[in-house]
Amino acid sequence: xxxxxxxxxxxxxxxxxxxTLELLTAARELGEPSAVVLGGPGAAAAMTDKLAEYGxxxxxxxxxxxxxxxxxxxxxxxxxxxxxxxxxxxxxxxxSQEGKEIxxxxxxxxxxxxxxxxxxxxxxxxxxxxxFADSIIVKSKVSKGIPLVTVRPNAVTxxxxxxxxxxxxxxxxxxEADKLAKVVDRVAEQKGARPxxxxxxxxxxxxxxxGDADSFKLVEELADLLGAAVGASRAAVDSGxxxxxxxxxxxxxxxxxxxxxxxxxxxxxQHLAGMQTSKTIITVNKDEEAPIFGLTDFGVVGDLxxxxxxxxxxxxxxxx
Amino acid sequence: MKIVVLVKQVPDSGVERHLxxxxxxxxxxxxxxxxxxxxxxxxxxxLQVQQRHGGEVIVLTMGPAHATESIRKALSMGPDSAVHVxxxxxxxxxxxxxxxxxxxxxGQIGPDLVLCGAESTDGRVQVMPHMIAEWLGVAALTGxxxxxxxxxxLTIERQTDEGYEVVTxxxxxxxxxxxxxxxxxxxxxxxxxxxxxKPLETRSLADLxxxxxEVGFDGxxxxxxxxxxxxxxxxxxxxxDSGDGGVQMVDFMAAEKFV
Ligand SMILES: Cc1cc2nc3c(=O)[nH]c(=O)nc-3n(C[C@H](O)[C@H](O)[C@H](O)COP(=O)(O)OP(=O)(O)OC[C@H]3O[C@@H](n4cnc5c(N)ncnc54)[C@H](O)[C@@H]3O)c2cc1C
Numbered sequence: 001x002x003x004x005x006x007x008x009x010x011x012x013x014x015x016x017x018x019x020t021l022e023l024l025t026a027a028r029e030l031g032e033p034s035a036v037v038l039g040g041p042g043a044a045a046a047m048t049d050k051l052a053e054y055g056x057x058x059x060x061x062x063x064x065x066x067x068x069x070x071x072x073x074x075x076x077x078x079x080x081x082x083x084x085x086x087x088x089x090x091x092x093x094x095x096s097q098e099g100k101e102i103x104x105x106x107x108x109x110x111x112x113x114x115x116x117x118x119x120x121x122x123x124x125x126x127x128x129x130x131x132f133a134d135s136i137i138v139k140s141k142v143s144k145g146i147p148l149v150t151v152r153p154n155a156v157t158x159x160x161x162x163x164x165x166x167x168x169x170x171x172x173x174x175x176e177a178d179k180l181a182k183v184v185d186r187v188a189e190q191k192g193a194r195p196x197x198x199x200x201x202x203x204x205x206x207x208x209x210x211g212d213a214d215s216f217k218l219v220e221e222l223a224d225l226l227g228a229a230v231g232a233s234r235a236a237v238d239s240g241x242x243x244x245x246x247x248x249x250x251x252x253x254x255x256x257x258x259x260x261x262x263x264x265x266x267x268x269x270q271h272l273a274g275m276q277t278s279k280t281i282i283t284v285n286k287d288e289e290a291p292i293f294g295l296t297d298f299g300v301v302g303d304l305x306x307x308x309x310x311x312x313x314x315x316x317x318x319x320x
Numbered sequence: 321m322k323i324v325v326l327v328k329q330v331p332d333s334g335v336e337r338h339l340x341x342x343x344x345x346x347x348x349x350x351x352x353x354x355x356x357x358x359x360x361x362x363x364x365x366x367l368q369v370q371q372r373h374g375g376e377v378i379v380l381t382m383g384p385a386h387a388t389e390s391i392r393k394a395l396s397m398g399p400d401s402a403v404h405v406x407x408x409x410x411x412x413x414x415x416x417x418x419x420x421x422x423x424x425x426x427g428q429i430g431p432d433l434v435l436c437g438a439e440s441t442d443g444r445v446q447v448m449p450h451m452i453a454e455w456l457g458v459a460a461l462t463g464x465x466x467x468x469x470x471x472x473x474l475t476i477e478r479q480t481d482e483g484y485e486v487v488t489x490x491x492x493x494x495x496x497x498x499x500x501x502x503x504x505x506x507x508x509x510x511x512x513x514x515x516x517x518k519p520l521e522t523r524s525l526a527d528l529x530x531x532x533x534e535v536g537f538d539g540x541x542x543x544x545x546x547x548x549x550x551x552x553x554x555x556x557x558x559x560x561d562s563g564d565g566g567v568q569m570v571d572f573m574a575a576e577k578f579v
Contacts, residue, residue, distance in 0.1 A: 310566025
């Protein structure tokens with residue numbers, strides 16, 4: 001069976017991202033998964049156990065300071081060389097900003113087609129995407145080259161399939177053109193240990209109805225109780241209630257959790273664009289005409305400042 | 321400083337959008353067409369850089385004939401001139417071909433700085449800046465929430481999930497921006513009037529030296545096989561809070577095994 005390259009994403013705080021485990025799971029349907037770790041010295045060793053647990057037969061380790069020292073281009077350069085040498089059946093990346101950017105460069109380098117934001121990929125290479133505020137389902141195919149695909153987080157359920165991966169070192173040889181955008185600092189701003197917005201299985205989101213930045217503590221409190229990520233509507237972000245990286249919607253993140261709880265969000269089409277593939281939606285809104293109720297599984301028409309504290313208390317009570 | 325701003329005309333994201341039944345391309349006729357919102361932030365940033373460092377701002381659009389509407393609108397914000405790449409053979413172009421065409425047009429203009437929105441509301445692919453940079457062999461500084469220009473040195477704050485990264489490069493470079501970077505100006509009446517007279521040149525594939533076989537449907541590296549409407553979600557249960565709304569919500573969550 002042919003190799004399928006899975007480009008690993010990881011964070012300092014949490015290690016291998018869940019989306020990478022989803023990619024490994026999807027890759028097993030297409031061939032033999034090989035994980036590609038592109039990072040600083042020692043990056044792969046810390047991830048081996050997790051990658052093995054989810055079925056990586058091989059781990060390609062490209063480790064060099066320069067990989068993290070410059071934006072995106074070094075990763076694409078290493079990957080392009082690898083694709084040319086192993087001729088994989090497919091290359092899978094996460095549909096994150098960086099995943100897409102790497103894939104874009106790779107597509108140009110290889111003259112290869114590219115499909116982004118894919119939610120399903122079948123063995124014949126046909127990919128499913130949902131577009132235009134997730135209102136239209138599109139089936140597409142790469143017609144030149146191999147399937148080069150970025151997959152949305154939470155589109156696949158990660159299933160372990162333990163393997164004993166062989167490790168292979170990749171030499172990192174970069175040209176001057178790969179080293180034009182220098183990363184001089186990385187600053188962490190995310191507070192607490194909440195799961196990442198696009199990966200979380202529960203998202204609690206607040207809108208303009210939350211009223212002010214301070215009141216977002218209520219949204220956070222419910223989120224923490226459920227082990228959820230916090231999201232925000234654009235109105236909430238624009239009003240300065242919550243930082244932009246947590247915006248859900250057309251111009252923010254697309255999320256597809258098991259449960260989405262919308263608090264004080266009206267449900268503008270651009271907000272729905274980012275969350276309407278959620279499995280279950282709960283809404284609290286004092287306006288019974290709010291459009292979001294149209295796609296809500298369980299809605300409470302009421303004041304979120306009464307409903308949410310009561311829900312928090314009730315969850316605590318049941319947890320004992 | 322010579323600045324090119326990439327502007328894309330997109331179907332309005334505030335109404336229902338469609339794909340064409342015959343060839344699976346974006347329906348760019350029935351929905352109202354607008355400037356891709358993120359591009360307005362790129363235009364604003366270009367104008368601010370121009371204010372501080374001088375030079376000219378050139379709008380660059382690839383799109384069908386009716387995209388001129390959006391180009392004029394872009395010009396009414398303040399840019400000096402525009403280039404419109406328009407050619408029937410471009411219909412159905414994939415991202416790789418699009419980036420090649422834009423890179424060729426940029427190559428002819430020869431700017432120090434290319435500014436664009438971080439993504440478009442129709443494709444949401446986020447790959448164009450890096451693809452263009454790859455063709456041109458220049459730096460790509462993407463996802464900026466802040467841009468500083470000092471001589472030929474560019475510094476951005478790149479927004480990430482964890483916070484931000486400080487990334488630097490020398491010109492020439494491509495910089496993409498998020499809507500956190502500035503507050504776009506509204507066109508003034510004077511701006512709207514003068515936009516009508518600003519130079520707008522068109523370029524065909526022949527002008528750019530690109531073989532039509534490399535773009536459009538024929539040259540596409542990926543293809544849509546079919547599309548269908550996603551079944552709309554059904555509304556479920558709705559209760560009006562009469563003192564126990566929070567408890568009822570938790571009852572539902574418990575029944576669905578979330579608590
Ligand atoms: C190009 C473009 C892109 C956009 N991208 C996005 C995007 O990415 N994400 C996004 O979210 N929006 C986006 N928007 C904006 C979108 O159109 C809406 O303006 C926005 O989603 C509204 O946010 P909201 O629901 O929080 O605010 P509102 O529409 O003002 O709704 C607030 C809601 O809170 C309810 N409420 C108020 N007080 C309470 C209370 N005490 N208890 C319970 N309910 C209460 C009200 O009944 C109301 O329904 C975009 C717009 C454009 C034009």
